[in-house]
Amino acid sequence: MADKKAQLIIEGAAPVELPVLSGTVGPDVIDVRGLTSTGRFTFDPGFMSTASCESKITYIDGDKGILLHRGYPIEQLAEHSDYLETCYLLLNGELPTAEQKSKFFETIKNHTMVHEQLKSFLNGFRRDSHPMAIMVGIVGALSAFYHDSLDINNPKHREVSAHRLVAKMPTIAAMVYKYSMGQPIMYPRNDLNYAENFLHMMFNTPAEIKPISPVLAKAMDRIFILHADHEQNASTSTVRLAGSSGANPFACIAAGIAALWGPAHGGANEAVLTMLEEIGSVENIEKFVAKAKDKNDPFKLMGFGHRVYKNFDPRAKVMKQTCDEVLAELGINDPQLELAMKLEEIARNDPYFVERNLYPNVDFYSGIILKAIGIPTSMFTVIFALARTVGWISHWKEMLSGPYKIGRPRQLYTGYAQRDYNPLDKR
Ligand code: CMC
Numbered sequence: 360m361a362d363k364k365a366q367l368i369i370e371g372a373a374p375v376e377l378p379v380l381s382g383t384v385g386p387d388v389i390d391v392r393g394l395t396s397t398g399r400f401t402f403d404p405g406f407m408s409t410a411s412c413e414s415k416i417t418y419i420d421g422d423k424g425i426l427l428h429r430g431y432p433i434e435q436l437a438e439h440s441d442y443l444e445t446c447y448l449l450l451n452g453e454l455p456t457a458e459q460k461s462k463f464f465e466t467i468k469n470h471t472m473v474h475e476q477l478k479s480f481l482n483g484f485r486r487d488s489h490p491m492a493i494m495v496g497i498v499g500a501l502s503a504f505y506h507d508s509l510d511i512n513n514p515k516h517r518e519v520s521a522h523r524l525v526a527k528m529p530t531i532a533a534m535v536y537k538y539s540m541g542q543p544i545m546y547p548r549n550d551l552n553y554a555e556n557f558l559h560m561m562f563n564t565p566a567e568i569k570p571i572s573p574v575l576a577k578a579m580d581r582i583f584i585l586h587a588d589h590e591q592n593a594s595t596s597t598v599r600l601a602g603s604s605g606a607n608p609f610a611c612i613a614a615g616i617a618a619l620w621g622p623a624h625g626g627a628n629e630a631v632l633t634m635l636e637e638i639g640s641v642e643n644i645e646k647f648v649a650k651a652k653d654k655n656d657p658f659k660l661m662g663f664g665h666r667v668y669k670n671f672d673p674r675a676k677v678m679k680q681t682c683d684e685v686l687a688e689l690g691i692n693d694p695q696l697e698l699a700m701k702l703e704e705i706a707r708n709d710p711y712f713v714e715r716n717l718y719p720n721v722d723f724y725s726g727i728i729l730k731a732i733g734i735p736t737s738m739f740t741v742i743f744a745l746a747r748t749v750g751w752i753s754h755w756k757e758m759l760s761g762p763y764k765i766g767r768p769r770q771l772y773t774g775y776a777q778r779d780y781n782p783l784d785k786r
Pocket of ligand 1: 623627664
């Protein structure tokens with residue numbers, strides 16, 4: 360893998376020869392590990408130029424708008440696969456045979472319930488807590504309930520924890536929603552598929568069990584597929600970093616959920632709707648677009664732009680199609696959705712956005728779909744977390760299955776050099 364070399368010339372020092380590594384596809388990377396022996400480090404805040412690990416799970420070409428999971432384009436998975444099959448692919452590296460698929464589905468179904476005592480955790484939270492705050496707490500608390508799968512050095516334990524997380528996230532997410540509504544928690548139904556079961560636990564009540572719309576279940580499943588993994592983003596890197604210290608999988612996923620919460624990452628789908636509320640009506644769009652372009656104003660158009668995709672977000676393309684399907688199915692005539700479509704049109708034609716390749720991202724459309732389905736804004740990032748759990752746990756498993764080191768970045772120190780303590784009466 361390393362047949363090329365790079366040479367680093369540092370003024371006043373001997374040149375340093377560094378190996379250049381090549382992946383299957385994508386740019387070569389300079390292996391700077393040898394630099395430590397020279398007493399120097401690289402400086403790369405935001406990791407714009409740093410590959411933090413080797414991985415076989417997901418490949419992104421941001422310039423071409425390509426996203427592959429285990430080699431399969433996201434568009435093909437969204438069209439032909441389903442979320443649980445995609446989970447199997449991410450976790451195991453290959454699409455399952457018919458037998459493997461039905462066994463995997465059965466296994467996941469066997470883990471959908473959560474320990475009954477977990478319900479009492481909810482009561483400790485205010486009803487108006489942000490659902491992500493509760494998610495971080497409850498998912499972290501799973502490690503207090505499932506002691507039989509916490510040995511991170513045991514591949515069987517790692518697998519069982521992965522299955523538990525994939526199976527229980529919809530149950531926990533729906534429990535959190537029901538708690539905020541003051542409604543009784545709905546138990547999972549194993550006769551339904553993954554997305555149907557989630558919608559059942561979200562929207563049905565013991566007093567009224569309504570059938571789940573196949574169009575909405577399919578849209579939900581697509582949202583799950585499109586959010587399943589996205590290589591080394593902030594939350595996945597957080598999971599890997601937490602996992603590199605030997606922390607248990609539930610604690611690592613709780614760390615990932617916390618990292619996802621921010622509006623620059625998973626919180627963007629919620630931020631899109633909050634922004635639309637703030638804009639209020641079509642007449643105000645121009646004013647807000649001007650704010651987004653103003654360098655002295657911190658306001659950004661939420662749901663536009665991406666760190667990696669500088670052409671278009673391939674997930675957004677599929678999501679837009681699903682968005683159209685859902686809006687047609689529900690016959691929705693919501694002024695906020697109309698506002699979103701107008702904003703999209705204006706931003707896509709404005710030279711500021713065009714020149715900077717700021718396209719609507721996956722969160723722009725997913726926010727609109729989730730709103731149309733009837734999911735409250737505060738639950739949007741929870742749904743992202745639910746879907747991304749399989750990606751996080753796949754990366755965690757991959758890291759633990761090979762040699763790895765505790766993640767420990769260095770720093771460029773610009774604080775005081777050593778100085779003596781100054782007594783209080785002399786300050
Ligand atoms: N609205 C207005 N201007 C923007 C926006 C935006 N949404 N995004 C980027 N820019 C400008 C930015 O000010 C900069 O301008 P200039 O070159 O004149 O200084 C230029 O575009 C390049 O942006 P950047 O900040 O260097 O890009 P980045 O890669 O550091 O940030 C981002 C990417 C996603 C954090 C950013 O585009 C953003 O904050 N977008 C809004 C939040 C959002 O929708 N996030 C969800 C991402 S998709 C879900 C996920 O994968 O987590």
